Amino acid sequence: MEETARFILNASSLTQQLKSLRHRFAASMERLPRKELLEARNSGLDVGTAASTQREQQRGSVTQIVAAAAGRTQQAMRCLEEYGKLIDVTFATEVEQLRYQCYDICSRLEQLCLGSRDRLNRLQNARLYCLMDTCASERKMLDRIRSLAAAGVDIIQLRESSVDDRTLWKRAAAGTHLARELGVLWIINDRADIAAAADADGVHVGQDELPVSQVRRIVGAEKLIGLSTHNIEQVRDAVRSTADYIGCGPVFPGTTKSFDEFPGCGFLQEIVSELNDVNGPPPTLAAFAIGGITPANAARVAAVGFGRVAVTSALSEGCESSNAAALRRCLQHVPLSTTKIP
Numbered sequence: 001m002e003e004t005a006r007f008i009l010n011a012s013s014l015t016q017q018l019k020s021l022r023h024r025f026a027a028s029m030e031r032l033p034r035k036e037l038l039e040a041r042n043s044g045l046d047v048g049t050a051a052s053t054q055r056e057q058q059r060g061s062v063t064q065i066v067a068a069a070a071g072r073t074q075q076a077m078r079c080l081e082e083y084g085k086l087i088d089v090t091f092a093t094e095v096e097q098l099r100y101q102c103y104d105i106c107s108r109l110e111q112l113c114l115g116s117r118d119r120l121n122r123l124q125n126a127r128l129y130c131l132m133d134t135c136a137s138e139r140k141m142l143d144r145i146r147s148l149a150a151a152g153v154d155i156i157q158l159r160e161s162s163v164d165d166r167t168l169w170k171r172a173a174a175g176t177h178l179a180r181e182l183g184v185l186w187i188i189n190d191r192a193d194i195a196a197a198a199d200a201d202g203v204h205v206g207q208d209e210l211p212v213s214q215v216r217r218i219v220g221a222e223k224l225i226g227l228s229t230h231n232i233e234q235v236r237d238a239v240r241s242t243a244d245y246i247g248c249g250p251v252f253p254g255t256t257k258s259f260d261e262f263p264g265c266g267f268l269q270e271i272v273s274e275l276n277d278v279n280g281p282p283p284t285l286a287a288f289a290i291g292g293i294t295p296a297n298a299a300r301v302a303a304v305g306f307g308r309v310a311v312t313s314a315l316s317e318g319c320e321s322s323n324a325a326a327l328r329r330c331l332q333h334v335p336l337s338t339t340k341i342p
């Protein structure tokens with residue numbers, strides 16, 4: 001459990017709590033006579049070593065490993081507590097206290113594993129991603145989120161650089177609550193600090209912002225991290241990082257952001273080959289095509305094997321519903337690359 005908290009989830013406070021529990025447990029164990037404990041260890045004569053069930057041999061995910069470890073730890077503590085009463089009552093009382101603390105920590109750890117799994121599952125199935133700004137007021141922003149969710153958008157990104165941090169955080173936090181209620185993923189552009197403070201589902205960063213390794217330190221393991229990529233080397237770096245998805249483009253010129261160069265559909269095709277290459281890196285990333293994508297050109301994106309798009313203008317106010325449906329129709333037959341779920 002400590003390895004999961006530390007190396008997989010990067011959950012520092014949980015790692016600290018598990019470590020402290022382990023140390024306090026070791027201190028309690030010192031109450032027992034070490035020599036007798038060592039002498040009692042005799043695997044050769046242990047009738048239980050051959051007894052193993054098929055279930056014990058199967059672990060399908062890190063979450064299952066954690067659940068099994070939590071169960072074993074709690075059972076072991078209960079056992080030590082009960083038999084300990086025959087040897088040293090103080091030992092038994094200490095283990096009882098540790099067992100209760102262990103319940104809380106294990107439950108938090110399992111929830112963390114399940115939470116990140118749920119987000120990754122939703123990301124895995126996402127096809128439509130919309131970028132929006134903070135709108136003129138919080139009420140207008142929430143209405144817009146409702147319209148996008150009703151139109152069938154899977155992910156919404158709050159992309160805004162012209163408001164103060166306090167306003168951005170407030171809008172981000174209000175969006176978190178509504179998006180959770182509506183079942184859409186809520187991502188904050190550029191700002192890992194705001195994403196963490198607002199408890200959003202994740203953060204999207206570009207090549208000039210904080211590197212993914214640093215973003216991960218800020219947002220923790222359970223949040224999604226998206227990274228913009230403009231060439232195949234950046235895609236390869238993203239696969240090696242702990243990013244969960246990539247934005248790929250710009251594909252076509254658009255009105256939201258101007259660019260000097262357009263890697264275009266050729267780049268998308270390269271990504272599809274790279275992520276599906278059985279000899280190459282495992283297909284661990286969800287990839288969204290971005291830049292000037294509309295219902296009129298989405299078929300060209302789908303034709304190269306991209307089943308996910310991120311758009312701004314194509315889903316602007318008033319045309320959410322019809323354009324989302326049109327984009328979906330273009331993309332729906334493209335199989336989605338699999339994302340790795342811990």
Ligand SMILES: Cc1ncc(COP(=O)(O)OP(=O)(O)O)c(N)n1
Nearest residue numbers: 189190204205206207228247290310
């Ligand atoms: C899904 C998605 N893909 C790409 C981008 C672009 O990010 P970036 O290159 O950092 O540019 P800005 O959006 O910050 O101007 C994105 N935001 N979302």
Ligand SMILES: Cc1ncsc1CCOP(=O)(O)O
Nearest residue numbers: 250254256291292311312313
């Ligand atoms: C933020 C960003 N990054 C690459 S293209 C783009 C703009 C996407 O908006 P639109 O779909 O209107 O081109």
Ligand SMILES: [Mg+2]
Nearest residue numbers: 190205206209
């Ligand atoms: Mg950016």
